[in-house]
């Protein structure tokens with residue numbers, strides 16, 4: 708089983724790097740898994756996966772921190788994003804929004820294609836712009852009913868679907884999606900819990 712772990716920033720996998728004594732590089736190949744640091748956002752993710760993803764991989768695991776719309780999900784908890792949407796891809800039509808599907812140019816919703824563990828399954832959106840304004844949060848919530856948001860998830864699902872490679876996305880919740888209050892974000896806790904989960908996942912040979 709050849710596994711590729713995809714993450715936006717190395718900081719999100721600090722303890723994983725330390726645990727496995729990995730070199731500080733953006734692409735690492737080991738006997739049991741590879742790691743790809745893509746950079747933040749859909750464009751960087753697509754470019755990076757375009758360079759490194761190939762059909763030799765049996766599974767792609769996208770991990771990282773994320774924001775939650777759902778206050779019932781505690782900060783620092785891990786979720787399995789089973790569906791992800793390119794939330795901004797489309798066209799404004801006065802007060803309405805037309806998705807890329809509505810425009811007839813493709814689809815905006817992608818799915819994980821690999822099951823995992825007992826983590827809570829949630830619906831995600833992927834955005835270029837982190838929500839931090841009450842009006843835009845209300846609008847996007849009505850439009851897609853997301854539970855979490857990231858800046859890469861749907862791009863990873865998209866790339867895996869193109870190559871027919873099974874993929875899953877596990878996110879650790881660092882913040883609630885609210886009018887921006889960065890001082891309330893629990894990035895350290897989210898990264899700690901994410902790293903513990905990833906180390907455990909990579910050291911059990913049952914993917």
Ligand SMILES: O=C(O)c1cccc(C(=O)CC[C@H]2O[C@@H](n3cnc4c(=O)[nH]cnc43)[C@H](O)[C@@H]2O)c1
Pocket residue numbers: 715716718719747748771772773774775834837838856857858859881882883884894
């Ligand atoms: O400030 C830090 O110490 C720090 C350390 C590691 C990573 C970060 C990031 O900000 C990573 C950006 C990454 O986080 C995802 N993310 C987290 N919360 C949200 C959100 O509310 N909305 C959208 N994306 C979010 C995102 O996928 C970025 O790649 C900071």
